[in-house]
Amino acid sequence: MIESYKQAIEEFKRVDHLYFVTLKYTRTVDVLRSTVERLISTYQHAVDAVLKCMKEEKAIPELPDSPVARAELLKEKVTEENIVNYLDTYLMLRRLMRFGYTKREEYRRHVTMVVDFEGEPLNVDIDLLKEYYDQARDMLRYVKSKVESYVDEPT
Secondary structure, X not given: OHHHHHHXXXXXXHHHXXXXXXXXXXXXXXXXXXXXXXXXXXXXXXXXXXXXXXXXXXXXXXXOOOHHHHHHHHHHHOOOHHHHHHHHHHHHHHHHOXXXXXXXXXXXXXXXXXXXXXXXXXXXXXXXXXXXXXXXXXXXXXXXXXXXXXXXXXX
């Protein structure tokens, strides 16, 4: 569980760099997609860390194999509404990456990845990416509170 938490932190550092550095100088949809992929990876490791804590506490019998099943299991077990919303965002981002997309205003401030998401257009731009970034940061705070009793050293 500690290893999963540390991997989530490392992935989030990459998201941080992509958002605040790379996207500043390279305003392309490819950078937006890379950032979303790293956010998904961050969430995946965070979910694993919390579920491993729950397994250690014998709150769940075993971990499901698929990442989606793990997220769904955590949604069932968690009582905090904001964490459930973060998990919904994670699952939505996973679905989002499977759909086709078009590019709009590349190399400009308002670079946008337009995704035909379940029949409706979804505009993923820098501002929406910031919301996803903030949600992932809050999710990591929650994960830290869950695993800190298992961590010997401060992180």
